[in-house]
Amino acid sequence: MSKTSKKTGQKEVLIKVFNYIKKYRIYLYISLILSFVTVLFTLYIPKLTGQAVDYMFGPSKVDFGGVMFIITKIMIFVIITSIGQWIINLCNNKMTYNVVRDIRNDAFHKIQEMPLSYLDSHAYGEIESKIINDAAQFADGLLMGFTQFFTGIVTIIGTLLFMLTVNVYITIVVVAITPLSFVVAGFISKKTFTMFKEQSIIRGEQTGYINEMIEGQRVIKAFDQKEKVIEKFDVINEKLRDKSLKATFYSSITNPSTRFINSLVYTGVGVFGALSVVSGRMSVGQLTAFLSYSNQYTKPFNEISGVITELQNAIACAASIFSFIEEKSQTPDSEDAITRDHFDGEVKIEGVSFSYVEGQKLIEDFNLEVKPGQNVAIVGPTGCGKTTLINLLMRFYDISKGAILVDGTDIRDIKRGSLRNGYGMVLQETWLKSGTIRENITMGNPDISDEDMRKIAKVCHIDSFIQKLPKKYDTIISENGEEFSHGQRQLLCIARVMMGKPSMMILDEATSSIDTRTEMKIQEAFNAMMEGRTSFVVAHRLSTIRNADIILVMKSGNVVEMGNHKELMERKGFYYDLYMSQFVGKAI
Incomplete structure (x- = not known):
């Protein structure tokens, strides 16, 4: 990825984050105003301390009245600052967790709008990781950003202004060294964003794999696949370790680097300040205040450098969540789509073609007409397209060509919810x-x-x-x-x-896990329920569909035979072979 695209990507993510923040901007405004007030009071304290030092002229020459007055003012400022910090934390927490809640809600709602093709092609654990883990990482980084970033910026600006009121020349020395911090922070932030983004992707892969292996524990144990499963997990874990170590390494050098630069600032202030005191251009109290300001000036650079690292992680996680939220939703219902409370059950399939993967044919030029109340059985070998046909009837997938009509209306002109409620x-x-x-x-x-x-x-x-x-x-x-x-x-x-x-029925191997005795009773219940209703039954046990009005025999996505049980048996074709393979040696 080029440097320009990285910057653009981060900028786009930040714009999206601030769009979520807009709803809660009152908390942001309160936080910013109080940050300014608390920083102002905090920065005024060193100046008061310097004045108190100057009231101490020497042994037995202390203006205790002046010192006590200043101490009282300092205590008031400390109390106000503490209350302000408490309110700032409340506002930042409220804003952050409201924003993360909204993002999680949007991500969860997106799942409901996703086409099944996306959910079928992505590990569930990967999606869970985006909504849960990435959102949690984003919340941590955002909270730290709000808590320390704004206060740090205001502190830097405020200390510069206060230092200018004390001594302009030494302030220039401080400002001259400052750009080094920005250069270091900028270099590290570029590296860490890429590392944290890759770390987020691999973490999603790991979560998906863990989810898959937990669900398949019985099969894994039955086939003694423990070693292979652990081996593959170790490979993913090792990839995550490598990316995490690199991200941690680059983020960990931020603080020592900025601390070194801050030490240079403090040393410069000490040397030039001492010379100014000796030459009489500055009092000891002013030097005390200036040294305190130089500490307060450099401290935010340490905090902000740490915040930038966390923000890089947060932005990378936010980018992962937003990429999911912005995935293409299923084709929306047309504006003039109708709602039906009831269906008579007439179904026509006219020249329908469909494939899951472009270029790999599955169903080609499929035609069928079902009258209201008819029972349609769909049989055939595994992978022939039986369940695919059901997916198309329910409009879980949209057909590539042709039309499916229910009661004379194209299902694309019926609202999905209404169509699916009919089945x-x-x-x-x-x-x-x-x-x-x-x-x-x-x-x-x-x-x-x-x-x-x-x-x-x-x-x-x-x-x-x-x-x-x-x-x-x-x-x-x-x-x-x-x-x-x-x-x-x-x-x-x-x-x-x-x-x-419902008006119509779809049974896709509905009794496959039920014992034969119970299946017979359930079949009686189904027969009673399906009476007068159009029904589609996918079955492997051919004994359960002998009384169907129409039996569709599918092979490689095509209907190779169609008719009732008696007609198909008399033809002695593909259906006959399927039936005889299940009931060999038995009377038909």
Whole structure:
């Protein structure tokens, strides 16, 4: 990356950060005003101290009245400064954590707007790292920046003004040495930004890998992959170590470098000040004040150099979050998209083509007409496009060519929420949120009565094991219902769909984790629920779709056969071979 692009990148990120700060600028204004006041009072104290020194003319020649008056003023200023610092910290904390909260909210809302293609192609742990870890790092750097950066700048300007009132020539000496600090800080900040940005990327990769390995622990243990998993983690960890060490090295040399320059400033003030006292151009009290000012003048350079390092890390983390927030959202609904409360269930697929990766064909020139209330089964070998077809019907992905119509309307002219509410969908993968069982199963119809809920729960064979739980339907379950078996979780998901009473149904291997006996009962419940509703059923167990009105037999993204069970068996084609492979030796 060129120097110009780095600067531009940092500048763009800072502009975005300040756009978030605008909403809370009242806290920023209060912080800035109080920073100015507290610094002013803090810088006035050395001048008072110098005056107190000058009131001490020698042994038994001390103006105690004048000294006590100055001490009283110093105490008042210290109290005011302390209260001001406390309010500054409150404002900075309030502003920082409100800004980070808003950024996290925007990032989380972005997930809801993301096309599934993005979520399918990025590790979940990497996304989690951006929203949680990077946001936390950004908050730490931003807070330090607000707390020390503004105060440091005001202190530098203030001390220069006070020093000018004491001695112009020595002030010029101090100012002459100052640019060295900026040169050092500028060089280091350029290096650290790049290092911290790379560190943030690798940290996201590491979080994603950890997340993936935790979810796959059973498989890892079953296949004895522990050594390989640890070996790959060590590689990622080593990369993170290298980048972190480099970032830490460059950031750690900031403070010693600026301290060396500050020592030069202090030495210069001491030498020139002593000569001025000897020559009578300055009093001892003024030299005392000037030495104090030189310390206060150089101290912010140490703090700001540390702040710059933290800010570089914060900006790198902010850049990572903003890059996620600014990812392309799914294509928005058209302005004239309609909302439908109910669908009759007529579905037409006309000349549809689609592929996940450009250039790799999957579904080509696909046509289908489904009348309201028909049961359509989709079968075929793994990877033939069965689930892809479901994704297109639900508009999780947009088609590349052709059109899909529901009740005569192109689904691109129907609002996504309305279209998806028209379908009841049960997937092979189960998902339950942390909360009560009632909240999970009534998600699609929260106003359902307890009586209807219990009735459907009994049909779905979940009421029996729910009644054994401590709080029955109000029992709180963990994320994804880990306390239940996979079959029970699938039954809960089936019940959730049935309680939504949708216009159309999609079942994607919905009973794959249920024993044969329960599957037969669930199938009866599905048949009752699907009566009068258009339904699409993806199935590997061909015994479950023998009564389907239309069976689509897919292979390599194309429909190679279409018809009912009897017609397809008589043709003795691809479907016949699939069926016989499952029921070899059995009567058809």
